[in-house]
Amino acid sequence: MASPLRAAAFADDAAGRQDKLKNSDSASHSTAPADTFFLPGPVLLLGAPGVGKGTQAQLLVTRYGIPQISTGDLLRGNIARGTELGLKAKAIMSSGRLVDDGIVNQMVLHRLQENDTHRGYILDGYPRTLDQASFLDATLASLDLPPRLPVVAISIVVAYDQLLQRITGRRICPTCKSIYNIHFNPPQVEGVCDLDACALTQRADDTEPVFIERMRTFEEQTAPVIAHYRALGRFEEADGDQSVDAVNAAIQTALLLLRQQVPQAAGR
Numbered sequence: 001m002a003s004p005l006r007a008a009a010f011a012d013d014a015a016g017r018q019d020k021l022k023n024s025d026s027a028s029h030s031t032a033p034a035d036t037f038f039l040p041g042p043v044l045l046l047g048a049p050g051v052g053k054g055t056q057a058q059l060l061v062t063r064y065g066i067p068q069i070s071t072g073d074l075l076r077g078n079i080a081r082g083t084e085l086g087l088k089a090k091a092i093m094s095s096g097r098l099v100d101d102g103i104v105n106q107m108v109l110h111r112l113q114e115n116d117t118h119r120g121y122i123l124d125g126y127p128r129t130l131d132q133a134s135f136l137d138a139t140l141a142s143l144d145l146p147p148r149l150p151v152v153a154i155s156i157v158v159a160y161d162q163l164l165q166r167i168t169g170r171r172i173c174p175t176c177k178s179i180y181n182i183h184f185n186p187p188q189v190e191g192v193c194d195l196d197a198c199a200l201t202q203r204a205d206d207t208e209p210v211f212i213e214r215m216r217t218f219e220e221q222t223a224p225v226i227a228h229y230r231a232l233g234r235f236e237e238a239d240g241d242q243s244v245d246a247v248n249a250a251i252q253t254a255l256l257l258l259r260q261q262v263p264q265a266a267g268r
């Protein structure tokens with residue numbers, strides 16, 4: 001069952017082996033070297049606006065030494081390189097329409113065949129719809145791409161009111177770009193930057209009506225995707241209302257759990 005590729009990955013790193021033996025509580029050291037023993041496989045990271053998904057994705061990239069694949073980056077990359085798919089996407093976008101599933105799926109399909117994905121990858125913003133999730137599952141099963149693991153989904157969960165405060169409480173210094181929060185990290189003097197005494201500003205989007213609309217969209221889009229992975233036993237939640245390191249540890253614990261539950265080799 002261990003392919004030569006996996007065997008090579010195992011032999012790569014003796015330190016990673018030790019890491020794997022520790023319990024998951026100790027899995028939070030973000031300064032640790034990339035864990036090249038554990039095979040994370042494809043991981044879909046989900047989270048509402050303001051949960052800190054981007055930060056967590058980056059920590060997982062460092063932790064496991066795997067790439068992050070986001071639809072935004074794929075679109076920009078394909079357009080910048082002038083690929084056939086990029087040109088199609090550009091034409092659609094410049095006519096004011098949304099790039100359809102078919103094009104996004106093809107971009108992902110190409111990306112998954114690049115060399116850096118053989119141990120896994122963090123999916124960000126894809127699959128966003130049930131159709132995309134089904135396409136991805138079918139593709140992974142039929143292409144037999146390493147690491148031959150199915151997609152698992154982990155949602156970073158933060159209570160609605162907490163998220164609302166994170167976003168509507170955000171204040172930014174226009175000069176030094178320092179970020180404050182009037183609820184959780186206020187400046188010493190109200191409305192004034194600690195570093196340069198400039199008046200703090202609020203982004204036009206950081207308001208309750210905008211937040212409510214973004215949450216509604218997020219929940220509408222994400223609910224079917226979550227239901228899909230939950231039904232397959234490939235979904236876990238991670239408590240996002242903790243320190244950055246603690247959230248990351250919770251995600252890693254969820255991932256270890258999912259990989260124990262999920263058959264190690266999909267379809268074989």
Ligand SMILES: [Zn+2]
Nearest residue numbers: 173176193196
């Ligand atoms: Zn400042």
